[in-house]
Amino acid sequence: MLTKFLYKQIDNTSLVVFRVFFGLLIGLEGFGAILTGWVKRTFIQPDFTFPFIGFEGVLSPMHKILKQPLLDFHVFGLNMADYSAGFYFYFAIMGICGFMVMLGYKYRWSMGVFTVLWTCVYLMQKTSYNNHYYLLILLCVFMWIVPAHRYFSLDVKRNPTLKKISMPNWCLWIFILQLFIVYTYASVAKMYPDWLSGEVAKNLMSSKQTLPIVGSFLQQNWVHYVLTYVGIGFDLLVIPLLLWKRTRVFIFFCSVVFHLFNSFVLHIGIFPYMSLALCVFFFEPETVRNIFLKKKEVYKGNEVIVSSYKNIVIPIFALYFISQILLPLRHWTFQDNVLSTEEGHRLSWRMMLRSKTGYLQLKVVDKESGVVTYVNPATYTSPKQATRIAVKPDMLWQFVQFLKKKYAEEGKEVEIYAIGRMRVNNHPYQQLFDPKVDLAAEEWSHFSHHTWLLPFKSKYDKNPE
Structure with missing residues (x-):
């Protein structure tokens, strides 16, 4: 039954359309990091970048090499060495790979190169840590293994035998399951006193007073409560409501408002738009086709094509999703409050909680x-x-x-x-x-509490002293 469900052939329009959006967004991420100065601030100016503990032996030397000037000459009085460090080429390669993914050109190679380079970016620095960066790694791995280049791609134009209008059902459901895990844990993590009181939203909005038009509006107490409970409700319900046909269009438009608000107010890069692009996996293939690929034939068969690797693939996916369910819970195995100690915070979808x-x-x-x-x-x-x-x-x-x-x-x-x-x-x-x-x-331990971290004293304790 499980094998039949996973390997049933379904229309691949949503995956093809998502590939175009995904490639565009990660291409913009690569070049945008350069143009906004993020690369310079994060990797070039600092002497070291605080890589993930355990990866220093590879990533610290890599950082030192990439930040070295590759050219040294002057144009109009500017020292071009300031603009030609290896990191710029590194991110430019990522940008190029992103646009190659969008076009479906040398798809496996371009997607693979971007995945490896972005994973190194994530592991190389923690100063600008963001759970969204971790999510992008997971999405990149998914996109690397799925056949997203089998239609509307330069690869198909070069080799027509690659063309297909269908894909296995698992190519759809790995995205849906991953999003369900992310949003559900993001909602549950918000269910603690500081968030429920509106305090966290108030603190977040206090730094947005200078925003044009809405800055002063965002300082009102009732707005903080709306943001607090809309945040919990949206994260908890968005995936189930997208799966239900009767509420799909309504929650999609809610998603547009929600994510555009996050983009404008919180400035979190490509991820609001990535979240909107992922919505294509919830709509009927005919709907997606009529909007984006009107000339594409819709697959209406019901074949089941079982991969010869199913005995390996199914256990791997099972272990992967079990780990995705357990990782966000690991902070409960550490002593004291994760809000204070940070032990078990990363890889757990605890987004903007404090x-x-x-x-x-x-x-x-x-x-x-x-x-x-x-x-x-x-x-x-x-x-x-x-x-x-x-x-x-x-x-x-x-x-x-x-x-x-x-x-x-x-x-x-x-x-x-x-x-x-x-x-x-x-x-x-x-x-x-x-x-x-x-x-x-002191030695560092990934799996046990560090006794040099003092207990957290909450203002809600009856005897905080």
């Missing part, structure tokens, strides 16, 4: 002489990185290891202590890092 601020300095003690030096992380990092170090334990630990190594190069063995406070939403400022623990001597 704001964190803090201040920090590091006390460096020379073991031999006993001389104490105080270090401000901003001395070595960008301002944005320094703010992250003050509130994110893994980035602090990485920076401490950097300092430890730096002093070791000077022949000094040191102890390093973190002194500072941080604040989650409107909770009281409090210590997150135990100031009595030498962080230079």
Whole structure:
């Protein structure tokens, strides 16, 4: 029964249309990162980028190589070395690959290259971490394996034998299941006191006062409550309502308003438009065809073409979706509150749930002489990185290891202590890092709680002290 469901042939119009939108958006992402200055701010200006722990051996050297100037000459008084670092070529290649995906040219290669390059971008830096970047990796892998180039593509024009108007049913449902997981966890994660009180929405909108036309409007309390509960309701219901034919058109137009609002107010790049493009998987093939590909024949057969790899493919997909269900729950296996410790936060669809601020300095003690030096992380990092170090334990630990190594190069063995406070939403400022623990001597663990993280004191506790 499962095999028949997964390998039943269905019309491939939605996948073909999504490929065009997807390629356009990731192409714009590659070139847009250059033109908006994101590449320069994130990868070129900082000395190091805080890669995911465990990947430093490959990604840190890669970062150093890519940020080196490739040309060195002057035009109109401008030093062209500032504009020709390897990272620009890196992102330009991604942009080109994106447009090749859109056109369906050398599809497997262009999609594969973009997937690998974007995954490295994601793993190479955490300063601008966003769950949407992780989602893009998953979508890229999906698009890499599905036959999205079998119609309306340059590959088909070059090799007509590739042309098909159908695809296996699983090519549709992997996208739907992934979106259901993402939206459902995003909704459930919002069901906690700070969000339900409207506090998080208020904090988010407080930085939008200068927006034209709507800036002052967004500061009203009733707006914060609307955003709070619309956010929960939309995330929880959007996929079921898109699947139900009677509510499909209504919720699609709600999605347009919701995602365009996010794009205008929150400035989260291509992802509102990616979310809208994914809606094509929920509409009938005839509807999608009549709007986008009027000359395409609609597949009306009911063949079941079972892949020779089904004994491998089905278990792989089963394990994948089980992991997608379990990963967002792993923060419950860690001690204390994920809002504070960040343990189990990433890869869990906990989107825009809190704001964190803090201040920090590091006390460096020379073991031999006993001389104490105080270090401000901003001395070595960008301002944005320094703010992250003050509130994110893994980035602090990485920076401490950097300092430890730096002093070791000077022949000094040191102890390093973190002194500072941080604040989650409107909770009281409090210590997150135990100031009595030498962080230079601590090991990092991906799977267990770090005892140098102090318990979170919530304002809702009867006895917060």
